[in-house]
Amino acid sequence: MYTLGIDIGSSSSKAVLLKDGKERVSQAVIQVGTGTSGPARVIEETFGGLDITIEDMDYIVATGYGRFSVEEADKQISEISCHAKGIYYLYPTAHTIIDIGGQDAKAIRLDGKGNIGQFVMNDKCAAGTGRFLDVMSRVLEIPLSELGDVHFKATQWAFVSSTCTVFAESEVISLLSQGVSKENIVAGVHQSVASKACSLVYRVGVTDDIVMCGGVAQNKGAVDAIEKELSKKIIVAEDPQLTGALGAALFAYELCNRSKRS
Amino acid sequence: MSTINELISRFKEIADNPKKAMDDYRAETGKGAVGIMPVYCPEEIVHATGYLPIGMWGAQGKNISKARALLPPFACSIMQSSMELQLSGVYDELSAVIFSVPCDTLKCMSQKWKGKAPKIVFTHPQNRKAAQSAANVFCREEYLHVKEELEDILGVQITNKDINNSIAVYNENRQALREFSDLVAENPGLIRLRDRHAVIKARWFMEKSRHTALLKELNDAIRSAEKVPFNGKRVIVSGITLEPYEVLDIFEEFGFAIVADDLAHETRNFRQDVPQDEDPLMALARAWNLFDGCSLATDADKPKGRILIDAVNKYKADAVIICMMKFCDPEEFDYPILLQEFAEAGVKNLQIEIDQETTSFEQIRTRIQTFSEVI
Numbered sequence: 001m002y003t004l005g006i007d008i009g010s011s012s013s014k015a016v017l018l019k020d021g022k023e024r025v026s027q028a029v030i031q032v033g034t035g036t037s038g039p040a041r042v043i044e045e046t047f048g049g050l051d052i053t054i055e056d057m058d059y060i061v062a063t064g065y066g067r068f069s070v071e072e073a074d075k076q077i078s079e080i081s082c083h084a085k086g087i088y089y090l091y092p093t094a095h096t097i098i099d100i101g102g103q104d105a106k107a108i109r110l111d112g113k114g115n116i117g118q119f120v121m122n123d124k125c126a127a128g129t130g131r132f133l134d135v136m137s138r139v140l141e142i143p144l145s146e147l148g149d150v151h152f153k154a155t156q157w158a159f160v161s162s163t164c165t166v167f168a169e170s171e172v173i174s175l176l177s178q179g180v181s182k183e184n185i186v187a188g189v190h191q192s193v194a195s196k197a198c199s200l201v202y203r204v205g206v207t208d209d210i211v212m213c214g215g216v217a218q219n220k221g222a223v224d225a226i227e228k229e230l231s232k233k234i235i236v237a238e239d240p241q242l243t244g245a246l247g248a249a250l251f252a253y254e255l256c257n258r259s260k261r262s
Numbered sequence: 263m264s265t266i267n268e269l270i271s272r273f274k275e276i277a278d279n280p281k282k283a284m285d286d287y288r289a290e291t292g293k294g295a296v297g298i299m300p301v302y303c304p305e306e307i308v309h310a311t312g313y314l315p316i317g318m319w320g321a322q323g324k325n326i327s328k329a330r331a332l333l334p335p336f337a338c339s340i341m342q343s344s345m346e347l348q349l350s351g352v353y354d355e356l357s358a359v360i361f362s363v364p365c366d367t368l369k370c371m372s373q374k375w376k377g378k379a380p381k382i383v384f385t386h387p388q389n390r391k392a393a394q395s396a397a398n399v400f401c402r403e404e405y406l407h408v409k410e411e412l413e414d415i416l417g418v419q420i421t422n423k424d425i426n427n428s429i430a431v432y433n434e435n436r437q438a439l440r441e442f443s444d445l446v447a448e449n450p451g452l453i454r455l456r457d458r459h460a461v462i463k464a465r466w467f468m469e470k471s472r473h474t475a476l477l478k479e480l481n482d483a484i485r486s487a488e489k490v491p492f493n494g495k496r497v498i499v500s501g502i503t504l505e506p507y508e509v510l511d512i513f514e515e516f517g518f519a520i521v522a523d524d525l526a527h528e529t530r531n532f533r534q535d536v537p538q539d540e541d542p543l544m545a546l547a548r549a550w551n552l553f554d555g556c557s558l559a560t561d562a563d564k565p566k567g568r569i570l571i572d573a574v575n576k577y578k579a580d581a582v583i584i585c586m587m588k589f590c591d592p593e594e595f596d597y598p599i600l601l602q603e604f605a606e607a608g609v610k611n612l613q614i615e616i617d618q619e620t621t622s623f624e625q626i627r628t629r630i631q632t633f634s635e636v637i
Contacts, residue, residue: 121625
């Protein structure tokens with residue numbers, strides 16, 4: 001049985017193709033999200049080189065911000081449920097999930113059996129999300145993928161507020177004009193992300209194991225800042241951008257089995 | 263007997279066209295309208311003048327531009343849109359505007375209001391529970407101030423008998439609304455959520471005895487209706503308001519029915535009656551002292567959580583959804599207390615953020631869909 005999970009986020013499109021709910025046949029990430037060519041391209045890349053097509057899927061679950069725009073999907077499930085599903089599958093000891101994506105940050109508490117006990121999302125502003133880091137990367141003229149390495153060269157973390165992306169951008173420009181090193185500013189930016197994300201984690205409760213997923217989990221500097229804020233070790237999920245799509249594919253497997261039984 | 267749909271369409275027409283409601287009232291009675299700014303006002307005093315008290319709860323999806331020059335960005339969207347409407351001249355036809363000032367934003371708004379209609383500002387007593395007698399005397403004096411200002415501005419005399427009559431009219435309306443809310447809870451598949459909201463919202467733009475008469479017809483029709491199968495989840499919503507309509511549609515999309523609300527825009531106005539008294543201003547003051555469960559009504563005992571948990575049990579609700587008005591400090595201060603009380607009582611809960619300006623609802627959809635998957 002082939003099942004497909006498609007996670008169409010605000011800034012990236014992801015897919016995981018499973019065989020019999022276990023074997024990962026293929027997966028893909030395209031770094032543009034809903035409303036772009038991303039959804040079509042991620043499907044094309046997932047099936048590239050395979051002798052099966054999307055028509056051969058037994059069940060497809062779409063998740064993410066753009067989940068309702070995936071016409072091929074049999075069902076839409078929220079990304080919070082899908083990330084929880086994917087993370088619990090990979091890390092059964094997970095009790096707390098931190099998911100920071102393109103424009104949302106979420107903290108999810110699991111009950112030890114994979115069920116969601118509580119979840120909270122950021123509100124009011126994109127501060128502390130991937131979009132926030134995009135903006136800072138541009139202002140600092142450091143590629144997004146290099147922010148993590150630059151972080152560890154900091155000698156004294158600068159202070160960047162966590163209230164608002166626009167205000168924080170102005171603060172960073174001000175710090176640059178004061179001659180503060182880019183390394184210290186980058187660490188301050190990550191501290192700002194950590195402060196925002198951890199305010200969500202504190203609401204659901206900090207319980208080991210803590211697993212981080214979403215695109216920002218690929219940034220070692222952001223992970224370091226969150227670990228320091230929580231004084232806890234964070235497990236970075238394997239392929240952290242793909243846990244939502246993995247969860248969607250697992251849901252698809254369960255739903256397909258259920259529909260066959262009934 | 264009119265059908266449920268016919269009756270609801272009449273409520274919706276009024277709820278969606280407050281200007282027409284005001285014009286119709288003026289044409290019929292020769293009297294105008296008095297604007298009631300959120301959140302709590304002894305409307306009975308206005309009703310006693312024969313003028314139409316009309317709620318000023320901002321506007322859904324209103325583009326804010328002029329108000330930005332006068333208000334800080336972190337004022338709530340009700341205040342932003344109310345100020346925008348005022349600056350656009352929408353409220354110029356009102357005969358007066360009454361402000362209560364239970365939060366910092368309203369305190370400042372009441373001082374910056376530049377509309378053509380004269381404003382009347384009053385304040386509720388802060389230490390109302392611990393110093394009850396003094397608080398009641400203070401509150402009565404504030405209500406007397408409202409009465410005297412209205413008499414001056416509108417050129418009318420308001421007698422105690424007038425106010426007592428209005429209290430009786432309002433109590434009858436409150437009773438009918440409580441019945442309506444309970445009838446909807448008993449047959450949650452029957453009335454759409456946006457219709458429930460419109461029926462209650464229309465009371466802000468209707469003379470209350472007329473609202474009551476129409477509502478009693480609707481209640482009778484609902485009582486006679488057959489049960490509609492409902493397999494979704496029963497929830498209680500709490501907050502300042504639950505708009506825009508699109509948010510209510512998302513509730514329905516994921517199978518949620520509202521079986522009771524604890525909204526400042528809705529049930530908090532009719533949860534309890536005002537006791538009759540020879541001194542009606544004191545009766546209104548005492549009613550304020552007894553009023554519980556709103557973050558804007560100071561009470562160090564913080565009874566809101568207990569009220570909500572009791573409502574969960576009474577209405578056999580599956581969960582509480584906190585509809586947090588964006589940038590409402592008093593509500594945000596209370597939220598951590600509620601979370602702890604819900605956890606202790608085992609009440610499932612969700613928070614969504616309400617912003618009248620919002621035209622994109624994906625984040626709310628994600629939260630509500632996830633919640634439907636979790637519970």
